[in-house]
Amino acid sequence: MTCRKNVSQLTRGEKARLVQAFLDLKASAPSRIPAAQAAVVAGGGTPNRYDDYVWLHNTVGLGAHRGPAFGPWHREFLHQLELDLQQVSGDAELTIPYWDWTTDRDAASPGWPFTTDLMGGFGNAGPGPTTGYVTTGPFGSPASWRMNIRRRGDADLTLKRSRGVPTPAQLPSREEALFGLGVGVPAGGPWPGVYDGPPWNDASTPLTDAQVLASFRKYLERILHDGVHVWIGDAWELDPQGRPRDGGHMTFPATAVNDPVFWLHHCNVDRLWAIWQRRTTTPEHRPQAAGTADPGHNGDDPMVNLATPSWFAAVLHRRPNDVQDHQRLGRYRTDLPGITLASPAVPFGEVPERSAAQMPVAFSVRTCQPVTFRLTGVTGDGFAPGDPDVVTVEHDPVSEIVAALVPVAYEARGPVGMPQTGTATIAASIVDTDGYDAPGGPGAPLTVGTWAVELTATTVAGRAGQAPPVAPFRDAIPAGARPQPGTGPEPDARSLAGAAGPVPGGGRQHGPAGGQGSPVGGRGGLDAVAAAGGGHHDAHGEEARGMGGADDGHGTHEGHEPHGVHDHDAMAFTMFHLTPAGEVVEVRPDEIERDTSGYDDGADPGTAPPVGPDPAEEPPGLA
Template sequence: MVYIRKDVSTLTVAERRRFVNALLTIKKRGEYDEFVRIHIDHYVSDGEGGLRSAHMTPSFLPWHRRFLLDLETALRRVDPAVTVPYWDWTRDRATTAVPWTKDLLGGNGRRSDHQVTTGPFAYATGDWTIRENVTDGEFLTRDLGRAGSPIALPTASDVETALRDPVYDVAPWDSTVARGFRNRLEGWGSGSGSAAWRNHNRVHRWVGGAMLSGASVNDPVFWLHHAFVDLLWTRWQSRHREHRYLPAGPPGPGSSQYRRVVARHEKLPPWDMTPSQLDDVSRIYRYA
């Protein structure tokens, strides 16, 4: 049966509570930390050797689609009524708006060390200790809007610029490409400062704290953010039905991207699934 992912701003009080409780349950069981480990392990940048499957690569979108599905499956084993809501950051832009409420994700970090002290994921609750990280910190951190060096969330216009591009991705299939929907949405830009970050990447920078590293999964907003990114991919797919995931075939031995990117029908690590198999999820879920 197809289930629905809702805009987080439309969740009822009961739906918010069930979503939070399911997250806290899989955290207590140790399942959540495995998701953090997987993301850290697969965060491979252009400058590193080997295969890039999660970031700076065409498979950015199908990789996170499958990652979200796995998290959602874990949550629904706890409570079958739960689905991952999405955060439309083009509309809900205030640091005190949903999802930054005490009954959902909690608010901003305090000024001194960016520690989140409100809501169910605050360190003081004892329910959300950070165990898998790229630093030694044990508490969740945020710096919404980056008070010391302000940055704005992407706008509907920024998103529309990405959605208009009919080509999924282009060579050399990395963070340097200036064309193609994938990187316009993933958001690797040129230059320095805030202008270098667009759409998906800019949201990570706007949230700050834990969301700045490969361990960004430690902040539950990661899932709400990526659910919206996934929704935007479904909109692009509907708008450009004649266009598909690229590259269709793997780059050859003479290419700098040989064995560094996942082609349409190649397995997408760490799963036994291809990008092509993740093109259409309409029989699994849809967005409200």
């Protein structure tokens, strides 16, 4: 079972393998999409698998943005790219990490991705022909990371980002994320508790604050997603309406995937959607009925650009309804564990008088983070907590399921031949590193389950003079089925407890562990979306449609004839923030402050920008 990690949890080796996999997709992995091949050749490049993904996002347009398919489309997009990274690297455990921009917001943060050994730094400050050029890190040279699919009029072959390091104040805040997830919202208070609502497709429809705050998809896309694109990409040439004409690749949907940090950003966006899905009582995709929203956005619609199996090496999930369970496609270290009690009853059987025995209560656990089981209470004559009474199991990359074996003891002191009964109560908990679920906030323990298990035992007569032996816990497990930490196979929980249940797989277990509807306000607010998302004339006087969409406004299907420099690419992402007063306001790219130290055009191209501390090969803790 693979688990997507926070950037802060990556070892140096994991960073190196991820970077190399990206480079290999660009350098040597063959393209699978004929139209993408033609687009890359027209742009002067050599067709490759990575640019297939650039082309898919370049041509999908409104098929994946400004509508209900935003979440499902990008979830499957992430999944397919991750599988290609695994294939090209030969590493089945390689996953896309997530950049949590609500906490890791500057170079001093452990999860800062803009380091020379991961995503590289930001762009030259300019002004001049190399404004925005990234010159540090593994993606800073067109010799190995060439921009083959570009916007019309952009001949730059070098990856471009913000002119220096943007101020962290303009990244989405933890408070904005908490509101979207309904954390701390008063009972009955407004929050985006349903996935989407009318207007379903809102590229050219003015939205009120109330509409954005009532729809999680709109809130996720507008407030938590779009602004990070602008924060990374910047814009240094604006039209009279304040819309970007030139800037970094992440600012424009048509070219955003040229920047590999796209994937780290969208991994976090998908993670937040997954957290919302488990917190809301109405997680299902909306709308379901065909024809309610634009084609590709309804529950059973084939999604645009994701309906042609020959374009992908892996099984394709084509419809929004196919990707609602994110754990089928990619788990996160912050996912709550799945725990099944494999032994609802523990029969000790016959125990000789004046002796003691231990038997395990068995659980099967699917987890991406440590889970601690505590024996919180034992009732019944002769029954007692076993040793240890606290057991922690961890994720094992080899096994889908790990076994948690919590010992319970019985001392045979009751009347001979009289069955004894009791109950063991066991609680499982994790450390909620995000603080999205635990009442105590980040780092507080969160109970994820409590179980009552029936205990039975019968004291039988022993031989005269027999010493009262104490049966070691592991001796109570059938021979040949004793768990070995970190290895498999593990014992079958059904053979351990004599009860039906899922079969625990390999895993690690150890003893006691430490605790673990007002109109839009501001300057134009969301009313600006009508101008930004609808058709408008670009700098060349030609009409561009919506979110970088294809000419039909719904994206590109198989058979569309692309070209190397696309003419449906004038749309740019827009940054919005939720104020403490509950208003949605726009922030223009030229209002974002930047630190240009070390990013002037005269700087040594080999000079690294400020970077945060790199974690050790085995970083402590979980994020």
